[in-house]
Amino acid sequence: MPASSFREGAREGFRAFLPLSVGLIPWALVTGMAMISTGFTPAQAMGMNVIVFAGTAQLGTLPLIGIGAPLWLIVVTALALNLRFVIFSAAVAQGFRGIGTPTRWFAGHLLTDGVFACCLEKMLKVEDPRWRLGYYLAPSVWSWLLWQSFALIGVFAAGSIPKHWSLEFMATIALLMLLVPLARQRPMLVAALSSGATAIALRGMPLRLGLIVAIVVGILAGFAAEHWHAKGEAQ
Amino acid sequence: MSAEAGLWLSFILIGLATTLPRASFIVLGNRVRLPSVVQRALRYAPAAALAAIVAPDVLVVGADFAPLNPKLAGVVAAVAAATFSRNPWLPFIAGMTVLLGLRAMGG
Known part of the structure; x- marks a missing residue:
């Protein structure tokens, strides 16, 4: 097996995901701004962003945190919002055959809707585990970087981007662009x-x-x- | 427990409530094999999940089913752009232009 197959997979995964990843930008901006308007300090906001790394779970729990809801309700809400990931995780699990457990934890932590929808088919088809890992991790790490950077911009831009720009509609379009070919x-x-x-x-x-x-x-x-x-x- | 500590505890628990579902079957892997019927059925999960997220977002305004709205027009423009062009950015430009254009016209 050529040592470069990881990089080959990474390159191909990145290329497939790049246009779709634009949809993360408005979500990250909106999430960053929402955390500040909940009353978090920038450090708390970025802390949540790094620990949770999930737009739906973050945006879904912020109103509950804001009104001082009990911790159990916040956690149950987060679980409900994330149940779909059990389905995604089961669907993509075979794509990690031949890959070690610590790497699987890392990959699992980085699983997102966009990367799942983009990578599933090839993850199940391709034989070479190194190629598969590269194909999955490149878009995942790219998503993580985009998510953190643009949430940070959102944290500091909170209040200065007009709401009527409806930037979150770009996320809707991105999800549709995943759906249309399917x-x-x-x-x-x-x-x-x-x-x-x-x-x-x-x-x-x-x-x-x-x-x-x-x-x-x-x-x-x-x-x-x-x-x-x-x-x-x-x- | 101080409010600050309580907040960080909630971040950690929300984080666990996110990472555990995500990692579940990826980590369990071959130790727990889903029956092949279930695996084949799960191929429909992405399309189903995407539609379940997008449809209410586009077709529901406030709490009401209201399909004729600027968002739907934006979606039609984006899908048309994706169908007739290979440029990956064009659907975003077309969708946003139509949405903001119609909103500006008071649509």
Whole structure:
């Protein structure tokens, strides 16, 4: 196995993820500003940013911290917001075959929605574990750097970026750019449509549990569509 | 416990509540194998999760289902840009331009 396969994988992973990573920037800026408006000092804000490293969990728990909610409620909310990562972790786990446990912890800590969606397919297909590790870690470390840098800018820019610029819409566009190529396959499209409709129908559920139900419904719908599709081909 | 210490404790616990779900199956790896049916079903997780996050964001305004809004127009522009061009930045430019343009016009 060539020693450079890690770097080859890293280069390819970085190239695949770079355009999508732009979506992290508004999230990081918004999160940095939100932590300051919750009343954190810059040191506390960056402390949370480094320890947690998760936009959804950070933005989701800030209002609770702000009103002095009990610690257990804050932690349960964070867990609910992060349940999707159990699904992602299980889906990508096979991509870490042949890789040691400490590295797996490091990789697990860095798992994000964008990197998962971008890297999953090749992580499962490619044989060379060094190539796979590079392909996963390059976008992950890049995400970490972007997240910390732009949250820091957000922390210090809090108050001077006009809210009506709606920078957070760039994050929505980034998520869509991940979704569009996936949805070209019929069962994936079915999964996305069912999940999206369920999420809208259940938007009133507490702790964003509707999101988790929607993901499960989408997975089941996609799986069912795959079976019907296969049956249709066989006949 | 001081308020400062309580805050840092909450950061650490939120951090654990994030890293443990993320690392769960990546670390357990071969010790816990999911059945292959479950693994195949999980291939639909990214599309389902992305749609579940994006759909309410784009189609719900306040608490109401309101599909005809500037965000949807921005999304249509971004998807069109992604379909007809290979430039990776164009969807962001198109989507933001349409959204801010419509908002400026009072749409």
